[in-house]
Amino acid sequence: MLASARANLEATSSFGRTPIMCAASGGHKEIVDVLRRLGADLKRADMTGATALTYGQLVGDEGIITSVAGKSKSIKAQSAVESSALKRSGDDDLPLLDAAHWRQIAELRRLLSENASAERVNAVNSVGETALMHAACDVQGVELLLAHGADVHLTNTYGWTALSFAAMHGNVKVAASLLEALADPYSRSHDGRSALDLAREHDHERGVVELLEARYAHDVHEAHSAAARLAELVETARAQAAQARRRALQLQATAARRKMLGRSKEAGRQVAGSVLFDAARDGRVEVLEACTYGGNDADLDGRDSQGSTPLIAAAINGHAGAVRALLEVRLQSLAQAEAAASAFETTTDNAAALAVHRKRDEARARLHGMLTASTRNGWTAALWGAHYGHADVLAALIDAGADLETTTPDGRTALDLARHSPMPSHARAVEVLTAALAKTPGQNVGAQSALGATDLRQ
Numbered sequence: 298m299l300a301s302a303r304a305n306l307e308a309t310s311s312f313g314r315t316p317i318m319c320a321a322s323g324g325h326k327e328i329v330d331v332l333r334r335l336g337a338d339l340k341r342a343d344m345t346g347a348t349a350l351t352y353g354q355l356v357g358d359e360g361i362i363t364s365v366a367g368k369s370k371s372i373k374a375q376s377a378v379e380s381s382a383l384k385r386s387g388d389d390d391l392p393l394l395d396a397a398h399w400r401q402i403a404e405l406r407r408l409l410s411e412n413a414s415a416e417r418v419n420a421v422n423s424v425g426e427t428a429l430m431h432a433a434c435d436v437q438g439v440e441l442l443l444a445h446g447a448d449v450h451l452t453n454t455y456g457w458t459a460l461s462f463a464a465m466h467g468n469v470k471v472a473a474s475l476l477e478a479l480a481d482p483y484s485r486s487h488d489g490r491s492a493l494d495l496a497r498e499h500d501h502e503r504g505v506v507e508l509l510e511a512r513y514a515h516d517v518h519e520a521h522s523a524a525a526r527l528a529e530l531v532e533t534a535r536a537q538a539a540q541a542r543r544r545a546l547q548l549q550a551t552a553a554r555r556k557m558l559g560r561s562k563e564a565g566r567q568v569a570g571s572v573l574f575d576a577a578r579d580g581r582v583e584v585l586e587a588c589t590y591g592g593n594d595a596d597l598d599g600r601d602s603q604g605s606t607p608l609i610a611a612a613i614n615g616h617a618g619a620v621r622a623l624l625e626v627r628l629q630s631l632a633q634a635e636a637a638a639s640a641f642e643t644t645t646d647n648a649a650a651l652a653v654h655r656k657r658d659e660a661r662a663r664l665h666g667m668l669t670a671s672t673r674n675g676w677t678a679a680l681w682g683a684h685y686g687h688a689d690v691l692a693a694l695i696d697a698g699a700d701l702e703t704t705t706p707d708g709r710t711a712l713d714l715a716r717h718s719p720m721p722s723h724a725r726a727v728e729v730l731t732a733a734l735a736k737t738p739g740q741n742v743g744a745q746s747a748l749g750a751t752d753l754r755q
Contacts, residue, residue, distance in 0.1 A: 306337045313343035317365075321352035326360045329353075339365055354399075391420055397432035397442065405432075405441055413445040425453035433462030436470040449480040456486035464496035469504035472496075482512050543587030546572065574599060577607035577623060580616030589626045597623060597667060604673040612678040617689035620678070624697040627664040634660040668699045675706040683711035686720035688729045695733045 307315055317337040320328035329349065333339065342348050353361035396404040405428075409418070419427055429447040432438030439459070443449070452458050460480040463471040472492070476482065485491050490498075493513070496505040573596045576584035585607075588596065600606055611619035634657040641650040671677045679699045682690035691711070695701070701711050712734065715726040 306332060306335055307341065309343070315341055315343075315349075317349045318343060318347070318352050321349045321358075321361050321365065324358050324361070326358060326364060329361050329364050333364060391422055391428075393417060393420065393428045394422055394426070394431050397428040397435075397438050400432075400435045400438060402435075402437050402441065405438055409441065409445050415446055415448075418442060418445050419448045419451060421451070421453070424455075425451075427451050427453075427459070429459040430457070430462050433459050433471055434466040434468050436468065436474060439463075439471050439474050443474065443478050449475055449478050450484075452484070452486075455488075456484075458484050458492070460484070460492045461486060461490075461495055464492040464505050464509070465499045467496065467499055467502060467505050469508055472505045472508055476508070476512060482509055482516075539583065542583065543590050546584055546587035573597075574601060574607050574610060577616070577619050578610040578614055580611065580614065580619045582616075582618045582622045585619055585622045589622075592626060592630055594626045594630065594663070597626060598670070604671070606667070606670045606678075608667055609670065609672060609676075609678045609681060612682040612687065612690045612694070613685065615682075615685060615687040615690055617687065617693050620682075620690050620693045624664075624667070624693065627660070627667055628697060631657075631660040631664055664697070668694065668697060669703065677703055679703065679711050680705060680709075680714055683714040683726055683730065684718055686715060686718040686723035686726040688722060688725040691715075691726055691729050691733075695729070701730060701734055 306317070309315055314322075315337065317329060317332040317339070318341075320332060337349075339349055342351075348365075350362065350365045353365055393405070393408050395401075396408055419429075421427055427447065429439060429442045429449065429451075430453060432442055439447075447459075449459055458480060460472060460475045460482065461484075463475055482492050486495075493506065493509040496503075496509055573585060573588040575581075576588065597607060601610070605613070608620060608623050611623060634653070637653045638650075638657040641653050668679070669677055672681075676684075677699070679691065679694045679701065680703065682694060704710050705714070712727065712730045715723055715730055717723075718726065720726075
Protein backbone atom coordinates (compact mmCIF):
# COMPACT_ATOMS: atom_id res chain seq x y z
CA MET A 298 0.00 0.00 0.00
CA LEU A 299 2.86 2.37 0.84
CA ALA A 300 4.49 1.62 -2.48
CA SER A 301 1.28 2.10 -4.47
CA ALA A 302 0.62 5.38 -2.67
CA ARG A 303 4.17 6.52 -3.41
CA ALA A 304 4.67 7.51 0.21
CA ASN A 305 7.69 9.64 1.09
CA LEU A 306 9.85 7.21 3.04
CA GLU A 307 12.26 9.97 4.04
CA ALA A 308 9.72 12.41 5.45
CA THR A 309 10.88 13.68 8.83
CA SER A 310 9.27 14.79 12.05
CA SER A 311 10.14 18.05 13.78
CA PHE A 312 12.93 16.11 15.50
CA GLY A 313 14.34 14.79 12.23
CA ARG A 314 13.00 11.25 12.58
CA THR A 315 12.08 9.27 9.47
CA PRO A 316 9.29 6.65 9.43
CA ILE A 317 11.73 3.77 9.89
CA MET A 318 13.28 5.46 12.93
CA CYS A 319 9.83 5.93 14.46
CA ALA A 320 8.94 2.30 13.77
CA ALA A 321 12.21 1.12 15.31
CA SER A 322 11.77 3.30 18.42
CA GLY A 323 8.28 1.85 18.87
CA GLY A 324 9.48 -1.74 18.53
CA HIS A 325 7.43 -2.41 15.37
CA LYS A 326 9.63 -4.94 13.56
CA GLU A 327 7.07 -5.74 10.84
CA ILE A 328 6.88 -2.07 9.81
CA VAL A 329 10.67 -1.80 9.93
CA ASP A 330 10.91 -4.81 7.58
CA VAL A 331 8.42 -3.28 5.14
CA LEU A 332 10.15 0.10 5.09
CA ARG A 333 13.56 -1.52 4.67
CA ARG A 334 12.33 -3.55 1.68
CA LEU A 335 10.83 -0.40 0.15
CA GLY A 336 14.22 1.26 0.26
CA ALA A 337 14.17 3.41 3.40
CA ASP A 338 17.56 5.00 4.10
CA LEU A 339 19.04 3.00 7.00
CA LYS A 340 22.03 5.28 7.43
CA ARG A 341 20.10 8.49 7.78
CA ALA A 342 20.36 10.11 11.25
CA ASP A 343 18.03 12.47 13.10
CA MET A 344 19.15 15.70 14.73
CA THR A 345 20.58 13.77 17.69
CA GLY A 346 22.73 11.65 15.40
CA ALA A 347 20.66 8.51 16.00
CA THR A 348 19.75 6.10 13.16
CA ALA A 349 17.11 3.39 12.91
CA LEU A 350 19.73 0.98 14.28
CA THR A 351 20.25 3.26 17.27
CA TYR A 352 16.56 3.16 18.12
CA GLY A 353 16.47 -0.60 17.68
CA GLN A 354 19.21 -0.87 20.26
CA LEU A 355 17.49 1.58 22.61
CA VAL A 356 14.36 -0.58 22.73
CA GLY A 357 16.49 -3.73 22.90
CA ASP A 358 14.76 -5.47 20.00
CA GLU A 359 17.28 -7.84 18.43
CA GLY A 360 14.88 -8.59 15.60
CA ILE A 361 14.87 -4.93 14.57
CA ILE A 362 18.64 -4.77 14.97
CA THR A 363 19.01 -7.80 12.70
CA SER A 364 16.56 -6.39 10.17
CA VAL A 365 18.31 -3.03 9.98
CA ALA A 366 21.90 -4.28 10.16
CA GLY A 367 21.27 -7.20 7.84
CA LYS A 368 22.79 -9.73 10.23
CA SER A 369 22.23 -10.89 13.79
CA LYS A 370 24.34 -9.11 16.37
CA SER A 371 24.01 -8.72 20.08
CA ILE A 372 23.08 -5.36 21.49
CA LYS A 373 26.53 -5.03 22.93
CA ALA A 374 28.15 -5.69 19.57
CA GLN A 375 25.84 -3.23 17.84
CA SER A 376 26.69 -0.63 20.47
CA ALA A 377 30.27 -0.95 19.38
CA VAL A 378 29.22 -0.51 15.74
CA GLU A 379 27.23 2.58 16.60
CA SER A 380 30.07 3.86 18.74
CA SER A 381 32.35 3.56 15.74
CA ALA A 382 29.85 5.55 13.71
CA LEU A 383 29.84 8.24 16.36
CA LYS A 384 33.61 8.30 16.35
CA ARG A 385 33.62 8.81 12.62
CA SER A 386 31.36 11.83 13.11
CA GLY A 387 34.01 13.49 15.25
CA ASP A 388 33.10 12.28 18.75
CA ASP A 389 36.08 9.98 19.31
CA ASP A 390 37.18 12.17 22.23
CA LEU A 391 33.76 12.17 23.94
CA PRO A 392 33.36 8.75 25.56
CA LEU A 393 31.19 10.36 28.23
CA LEU A 394 28.54 11.12 25.60
CA ASP A 395 28.66 7.52 24.38
CA ALA A 396 28.18 6.13 27.87
CA ALA A 397 25.31 8.54 28.54
CA HIS A 398 23.71 7.82 25.18
CA TRP A 399 23.76 4.04 25.65
CA ARG A 400 22.75 4.19 29.33
CA GLN A 401 25.97 2.54 30.42
CA ILE A 402 25.79 3.73 34.01
CA ALA A 403 28.78 1.73 35.23
CA GLU A 404 30.94 3.12 32.43
CA LEU A 405 29.60 6.60 33.14
CA ARG A 406 30.59 6.29 36.80
CA ARG A 407 34.05 5.08 35.85
CA LEU A 408 34.64 7.93 33.43
CA LEU A 409 33.46 10.52 35.93
CA SER A 410 35.63 9.05 38.67
CA GLU A 411 38.64 9.46 36.38
CA ASN A 412 37.89 13.01 35.33
CA ALA A 413 34.86 15.04 36.34
CA SER A 414 36.10 18.45 35.28
CA ALA A 415 33.52 20.95 34.06
CA GLU A 416 35.12 20.91 30.62
CA ARG A 417 34.67 17.17 30.28
CA VAL A 418 31.23 16.89 31.87
CA ASN A 419 29.88 19.69 29.66
CA ALA A 420 31.82 18.82 26.49
CA VAL A 421 29.76 18.97 23.29
CA ASN A 422 29.74 16.96 20.08
CA SER A 423 29.56 18.26 16.53
CA VAL A 424 25.94 19.42 16.95
CA GLY A 425 26.44 20.98 20.36
CA GLU A 426 24.99 18.14 22.43
CA THR A 427 26.23 17.32 25.92
CA ALA A 428 26.25 14.08 27.85
CA LEU A 429 23.30 15.39 29.86
CA MET A 430 21.25 15.78 26.68
CA HIS A 431 22.17 12.25 25.59
CA ALA A 432 21.12 10.90 28.98
CA ALA A 433 17.74 12.66 28.89
CA CYS A 434 15.80 9.40 28.72
CA ASP A 435 17.58 7.82 31.71
CA VAL A 436 17.09 9.34 35.15
CA GLN A 437 20.10 7.51 36.63
CA GLY A 438 22.45 8.97 34.08
CA VAL A 439 20.94 12.42 34.43
CA GLU A 440 21.21 12.49 38.21
CA LEU A 441 24.77 11.18 38.05
CA LEU A 442 25.78 13.91 35.61
CA LEU A 443 23.96 16.59 37.60
CA ALA A 444 25.81 15.48 40.72
CA HIS A 445 29.07 16.11 38.86
CA GLY A 446 28.15 19.61 37.70
CA ALA A 447 26.41 19.10 34.36
CA ASP A 448 25.04 22.43 33.09
CA VAL A 449 21.27 22.28 32.55
CA HIS A 450 21.27 25.57 30.61
CA LEU A 451 23.47 24.56 27.68
CA THR A 452 21.79 24.33 24.28
CA ASN A 453 22.69 22.41 21.14
CA THR A 454 22.90 23.74 17.61
CA TYR A 455 19.09 23.81 17.40
CA GLY A 456 18.56 25.58 20.71
CA TRP A 457 17.46 22.45 22.57
CA THR A 458 18.31 21.99 26.25
CA ALA A 459 18.47 18.76 28.22
CA LEU A 460 14.92 19.51 29.38
CA SER A 461 13.84 19.75 25.74
CA PHE A 462 15.12 16.20 25.16
CA ALA A 463 13.43 14.95 28.33
CA ALA A 464 10.16 16.53 27.20
CA MET A 465 10.50 14.94 23.76
CA HIS A 466 11.15 11.52 25.32
CA GLY A 467 8.25 12.01 27.75
CA ASN A 468 10.41 11.08 30.74
CA VAL A 469 8.74 12.59 33.81
CA LYS A 470 11.47 11.61 36.28
CA VAL A 471 14.22 13.12 34.16
CA ALA A 472 12.20 16.31 33.60
CA ALA A 473 11.55 16.58 37.34
CA SER A 474 15.25 16.13 38.14
CA LEU A 475 16.22 18.79 35.62
CA LEU A 476 13.64 21.24 36.95
CA GLU A 477 14.90 20.63 40.47
CA ALA A 478 18.37 21.48 39.16
CA LEU A 479 16.91 24.84 37.98
CA ALA A 480 16.51 24.00 34.31
CA ASP A 481 14.66 26.80 32.53
CA PRO A 482 11.21 25.57 31.42
CA TYR A 483 10.72 28.76 29.39
CA SER A 484 13.78 28.31 27.16
CA ARG A 485 12.84 27.98 23.49
CA SER A 486 14.56 26.28 20.59
CA HIS A 487 15.56 28.23 17.51
CA ASP A 488 12.22 27.35 15.90
CA GLY A 489 10.38 28.80 18.91
CA ARG A 490 9.34 25.64 20.75
CA SER A 491 9.50 25.34 24.53
CA ALA A 492 9.84 22.14 26.53
CA LEU A 493 6.07 22.20 27.04
CA ASP A 494 5.51 22.45 23.28
CA LEU A 495 7.74 19.43 22.71
CA ALA A 496 6.05 17.50 25.49
CA ARG A 497 2.66 18.15 23.93
CA GLU A 498 3.96 16.92 20.59
CA HIS A 499 5.64 13.74 21.82
CA ASP A 500 4.45 12.90 25.35
CA HIS A 501 1.39 10.79 24.64
CA GLU A 502 0.78 9.94 28.31
CA ARG A 503 0.92 13.65 29.23
CA GLY A 504 3.19 13.05 32.23
CA VAL A 505 5.71 15.73 31.31
CA VAL A 506 2.95 18.00 30.03
CA GLU A 507 1.22 17.93 33.41
CA LEU A 508 4.53 18.42 35.21
CA LEU A 509 5.43 21.50 33.16
CA GLU A 510 1.92 22.94 33.32
CA ALA A 511 2.01 22.59 37.10
CA ARG A 512 5.39 24.34 37.13
CA TYR A 513 4.01 27.18 35.00
CA ALA A 514 1.03 27.57 37.33
CA HIS A 515 3.35 27.60 40.35
CA ASP A 516 5.56 30.24 38.75
CA VAL A 517 2.54 32.42 37.99
CA HIS A 518 1.39 32.14 41.60
CA GLU A 519 4.88 33.00 42.85
CA ALA A 520 5.02 35.98 40.50
CA HIS A 521 1.70 37.28 41.82
CA SER A 522 2.86 36.79 45.41
CA ALA A 523 6.12 38.59 44.68
CA ALA A 524 4.19 41.43 43.05
CA ALA A 525 1.95 41.70 46.12
CA ARG A 526 4.98 41.79 48.43
CA LEU A 527 6.59 44.42 46.24
CA ALA A 528 3.42 46.50 46.33
CA GLU A 529 3.44 46.34 50.13
CA LEU A 530 7.06 47.46 50.23
CA VAL A 531 6.33 50.31 47.85
CA GLU A 532 3.36 51.40 49.95
CA THR A 533 5.47 51.29 53.11
CA ALA A 534 8.18 53.33 51.41
CA ARG A 535 5.62 55.88 50.27
CA ALA A 536 4.21 56.19 53.78
CA GLN A 537 7.69 56.68 55.20
CA ALA A 538 8.49 59.27 52.54
CA ALA A 539 5.24 61.12 53.28
CA GLN A 540 6.06 61.12 56.98
CA ALA A 541 9.52 62.49 56.24
CA ARG A 542 8.04 65.24 54.06
CA ARG A 543 5.57 66.11 56.81
CA ARG A 544 8.38 66.40 59.29
CA ALA A 545 10.40 68.58 56.91
CA LEU A 546 7.45 70.90 56.42
CA GLN A 547 6.87 71.10 60.15
CA LEU A 548 10.49 72.09 60.61
CA GLN A 549 10.08 74.67 57.86
CA ALA A 550 7.06 76.17 59.61
CA THR A 551 8.93 76.19 62.93
CA ALA A 552 11.86 77.97 61.30
CA ALA A 553 9.48 80.59 59.93
CA ARG A 554 8.15 81.22 63.42
CA ARG A 555 11.63 81.63 64.84
CA LYS A 556 12.48 84.25 62.24
CA MET A 557 9.71 86.41 63.63
CA LEU A 558 11.09 86.56 67.16
CA GLY A 559 10.94 90.15 68.32
CA ARG A 560 8.14 91.09 65.93
CA SER A 561 4.51 91.54 66.78
CA LYS A 562 2.38 88.50 67.51
CA GLU A 563 0.10 89.18 64.55
CA ALA A 564 3.02 89.54 62.15
CA GLY A 565 4.46 86.34 63.53
CA ARG A 566 1.21 84.51 62.86
CA GLN A 567 1.12 85.74 59.30
CA VAL A 568 4.65 84.58 58.51
CA ALA A 569 4.30 81.35 60.45
CA GLY A 570 1.17 80.57 58.48
CA SER A 571 2.68 81.39 55.11
CA VAL A 572 3.63 77.77 54.36
CA LEU A 573 0.13 76.60 55.18
CA PHE A 574 -1.48 79.54 53.39
CA ASP A 575 0.47 78.94 50.19
CA ALA A 576 -0.40 75.25 50.32
CA ALA A 577 -4.10 76.08 50.75
CA ARG A 578 -4.02 78.53 47.86
CA ASP A 579 -2.24 76.00 45.61
CA GLY A 580 -4.30 72.99 46.73
CA ARG A 581 -1.35 70.97 48.07
CA VAL A 582 -3.19 68.66 50.44
CA GLU A 583 -0.09 66.75 51.50
CA VAL A 584 1.57 69.95 52.70
CA LEU A 585 -1.57 70.98 54.56
CA GLU A 586 -1.70 67.62 56.32
CA ALA A 587 1.94 68.00 57.29
CA CYS A 588 1.45 71.51 58.67
CA THR A 589 -1.59 70.46 60.71
CA TYR A 590 -0.23 67.06 61.76
CA GLY A 591 -1.28 66.08 65.27
CA GLY A 592 -4.17 68.55 65.35
CA ASN A 593 -2.00 71.67 65.07
CA ASP A 594 -4.52 74.36 64.09
CA ALA A 595 -2.68 77.46 65.28
CA ASP A 596 -2.28 78.85 61.76
CA LEU A 597 -5.75 78.10 60.41
CA ASP A 598 -7.00 81.56 61.39
CA GLY A 599 -4.08 83.51 59.94
CA ARG A 600 -4.89 86.04 57.20
CA ASP A 601 -3.26 87.64 54.21
CA SER A 602 -3.38 91.33 53.31
CA GLN A 603 -6.89 90.94 51.85
CA GLY A 604 -8.18 89.26 54.99
CA SER A 605 -8.35 85.79 53.43
CA THR A 606 -7.85 82.79 55.69
CA PRO A 607 -6.32 79.56 54.34
CA LEU A 608 -9.86 78.16 54.02
CA ILE A 609 -11.02 81.13 51.96
CA ALA A 610 -7.91 80.94 49.77
CA ALA A 611 -8.60 77.26 49.05
CA ALA A 612 -12.29 77.98 48.34
CA ILE A 613 -11.55 80.85 45.95
CA ASN A 614 -9.18 78.68 43.93
CA GLY A 615 -11.55 75.70 43.85
CA HIS A 616 -9.37 73.25 45.80
CA ALA A 617 -12.03 71.03 47.39
CA GLY A 618 -9.42 68.60 48.73
CA ALA A 619 -7.60 71.43 50.49
CA VAL A 620 -10.90 72.74 51.90
CA ARG A 621 -11.72 69.33 53.35
CA ALA A 622 -8.20 68.90 54.74
CA LEU A 623 -8.40 72.24 56.57
CA LEU A 624 -11.89 71.62 57.91
CA GLU A 625 -10.94 68.11 59.01
CA VAL A 626 -8.51 69.51 61.59
CA ARG A 627 -11.26 71.40 63.40
CA LEU A 628 -13.85 68.67 62.84
CA GLN A 629 -11.62 66.08 64.48
CA SER A 630 -10.98 68.37 67.43
CA LEU A 631 -14.72 68.89 67.80
CA ALA A 632 -15.44 65.16 67.56
CA GLN A 633 -12.92 64.43 70.31
CA ALA A 634 -14.32 67.20 72.51
CA GLU A 635 -17.90 65.99 72.04
CA ALA A 636 -16.90 62.41 72.82
CA ALA A 637 -15.24 63.58 76.03
CA ALA A 638 -18.30 65.64 76.95
CA SER A 639 -20.61 62.67 76.38
CA ALA A 640 -18.51 60.58 78.73
CA PHE A 641 -19.17 63.11 81.52
CA GLU A 642 -22.94 63.33 81.07
CA THR A 643 -23.61 61.22 84.18
CA THR A 644 -20.58 62.20 86.25
CA THR A 645 -20.89 63.70 89.71
CA ASP A 646 -17.63 65.58 89.26
CA ASN A 647 -19.08 68.94 88.29
CA ALA A 648 -15.71 70.62 87.90
CA ALA A 649 -14.45 67.99 85.46
CA ALA A 650 -17.74 68.02 83.54
CA LEU A 651 -17.61 71.80 83.31
CA ALA A 652 -14.05 71.66 81.95
CA VAL A 653 -14.82 69.17 79.18
CA HIS A 654 -18.00 71.00 78.22
CA ARG A 655 -16.03 74.22 78.01
CA LYS A 656 -13.53 72.53 75.68
CA ARG A 657 -16.39 71.26 73.54
CA ASP A 658 -17.85 74.76 73.29
CA GLU A 659 -14.45 76.15 72.37
CA ALA A 660 -14.05 73.54 69.62
CA ARG A 661 -17.47 74.45 68.25
CA ALA A 662 -16.58 78.11 68.33
CA ARG A 663 -13.30 77.54 66.48
CA LEU A 664 -15.05 75.60 63.72
CA HIS A 665 -17.80 78.22 63.52
CA GLY A 666 -15.23 81.00 63.36
CA MET A 667 -13.42 79.23 60.56
CA LEU A 668 -16.62 78.88 58.51
CA THR A 669 -17.84 82.43 59.15
CA ALA A 670 -14.50 84.20 58.69
CA SER A 671 -14.72 86.70 55.86
CA THR A 672 -12.43 88.78 53.70
CA ARG A 673 -12.39 92.55 53.99
CA ASN A 674 -15.40 92.83 51.68
CA GLY A 675 -17.44 90.60 54.00
CA TRP A 676 -17.47 87.42 51.92
CA THR A 677 -17.10 84.01 53.59
CA ALA A 678 -15.56 80.88 52.08
CA ALA A 679 -19.04 79.66 51.06
CA LEU A 680 -19.85 82.94 49.32
CA TRP A 681 -16.58 82.86 47.41
CA GLY A 682 -17.10 79.22 46.45
CA ALA A 683 -20.59 80.02 45.17
CA HIS A 684 -19.39 83.05 43.21
CA TYR A 685 -16.80 80.99 41.36
CA GLY A 686 -19.15 78.03 40.86
CA HIS A 687 -17.01 75.54 42.80
CA ALA A 688 -19.60 72.85 43.54
CA ASP A 689 -17.19 70.45 45.28
CA VAL A 690 -15.93 73.23 47.54
CA LEU A 691 -19.51 74.11 48.47
CA ALA A 692 -20.27 70.45 49.21
CA ALA A 693 -17.31 70.27 51.59
CA LEU A 694 -18.34 73.46 53.37
CA ILE A 695 -21.96 72.31 53.64
CA ASP A 696 -20.85 68.97 55.12
CA ALA A 697 -18.94 70.91 57.78
CA GLY A 698 -22.02 72.98 58.66
CA ALA A 699 -21.53 76.21 56.70
CA ASP A 700 -24.46 78.65 57.04
CA LEU A 701 -25.99 79.14 53.59
CA GLU A 702 -28.16 82.04 54.77
CA THR A 703 -25.12 84.23 55.34
CA THR A 704 -25.20 87.14 52.90
CA THR A 705 -22.80 89.61 51.40
CA PRO A 706 -22.94 93.19 52.71
CA ASP A 707 -25.36 94.00 49.85
CA GLY A 708 -27.69 91.12 50.79
CA ARG A 709 -26.83 88.35 48.34
CA THR A 710 -26.83 84.71 49.44
CA ALA A 711 -24.57 81.94 48.21
CA LEU A 712 -27.40 80.74 45.95
CA ASP A 713 -27.73 84.22 44.44
CA LEU A 714 -24.02 84.32 43.71
CA ALA A 715 -24.03 80.83 42.20
CA ARG A 716 -26.93 81.68 39.89
CA HIS A 717 -25.11 84.74 38.59
CA SER A 718 -21.65 83.16 38.54
CA PRO A 719 -19.71 83.81 35.32
CA MET A 720 -18.17 80.34 35.55
CA PRO A 721 -19.33 77.44 33.32
CA SER A 722 -19.67 75.20 36.38
CA HIS A 723 -22.19 77.46 38.11
CA ALA A 724 -25.15 75.20 37.24
CA ARG A 725 -23.78 72.35 39.34
CA ALA A 726 -23.05 74.75 42.18
CA VAL A 727 -26.69 75.87 42.04
CA GLU A 728 -27.80 72.22 42.22
CA VAL A 729 -25.63 71.57 45.29
CA LEU A 730 -26.91 74.65 47.09
CA THR A 731 -30.55 74.03 46.15
CA ALA A 732 -30.38 70.44 47.39
CA ALA A 733 -28.78 71.53 50.66
CA LEU A 734 -31.32 74.29 51.27
CA ALA A 735 -34.20 71.94 50.50
CA LYS A 736 -33.09 69.68 53.36
CA THR A 737 -33.25 72.57 55.82
CA PRO A 738 -36.79 73.75 56.69
CA GLY A 739 -37.27 77.49 56.62
CA GLN A 740 -34.62 78.20 54.00
CA ASN A 741 -35.86 80.38 51.14
CA VAL A 742 -34.71 78.33 48.18
CA GLY A 743 -36.32 80.63 45.67
CA ALA A 744 -34.81 83.79 47.07
CA GLN A 745 -32.65 85.56 44.57
CA SER A 746 -31.12 88.97 44.79
CA ALA A 747 -31.72 91.36 41.95
CA LEU A 748 -28.14 92.51 42.25
CA GLY A 749 -25.49 91.29 39.87
CA ALA A 750 -22.56 89.06 40.72
CA THR A 751 -19.89 91.75 40.77
CA ASP A 752 -16.64 90.56 42.37
CA LEU A 753 -16.42 92.71 45.49
CA ARG A 754 -13.11 91.34 46.68
CA GLN A 755 -11.33 94.18 44.95
